Amino acid sequence: MKRPHYFEQVLETARLIPEGRVSTYGAIADFLALGSARMVGWAMKNSFNSEELVPAHRVVNGKGELSGRNAFEHPDLMAELLISEGVEVKNNKVVRFSEVFWHPREMYE
DNA sequence: CATCTGACATAAC
DNA sequence: GGTTATGCCAGAT
Numbered sequence: 594m595k596r597p598h599y600f601e602q603v604l605e606t607a608r609l610i611p612e613g614r615v616s617t618y619g620a621i622a623d624f625l626a627l628g629s630a631r632m633v634g635w636a637m638k639n640s641f642n643s644e645e646l647v648p649a650h651r652v653v654n655g656k657g658e659l660s661g662r663n664a665f666e667h668p669d670l671m672a673e674l675l676i677s678e679g680v681e682v683k684n685n686k687v688v689r690f691s692e693v694f695w696h697p698r699e700m701y702e
Numbered sequence: 703c704a705t706c707t708g709a710c711a712t713a714a715c
Numbered sequence: 716g717g718t719t720a721t722g723c724c725a726g727a728t
Binding site for chain 3: 622628629630631632635
């Protein structure tokens with residue numbers, strides 16, 4: 594496939610998300626200033642096609658909901674992965690989302 | 703080229 | 716707290 598700049602940027606940024614933290618599509622899109630949040634979701638879906646492993650489970654939507662769980666092998670895999678990393682997940686949502694939320698901007702501060 | 707769809711976001715109702 | 720509308724942009728058809 595083509596290797597658009599934003600695609601690699603999104604995956605690279607996703608890999609920067611610390612364990613036990615989560616980020617959002619909007620935050621990544623805003624930070625990269627490339628395209629829109631939909632591009633991030635698009636990249637995530639295609640991240641399984643990437644050669645590099647990407648912690649896609651650490652990327653949730655703006656409400657902290659695991660909107661992408663359906664794209665995993667098992668719908669509950671995403672939540673289990675997060676829980677195994679220390680992120681509390683309840684009813685497909687990240688608990689205390691505002692506390693575990695991570696913005697790429699923090700890397701530059 | 704026209705439309706639809708999507709792991710989204712935001713505002714308005 | 717849903718639903719609707721709009722912006723966003725790459726793929727698929």
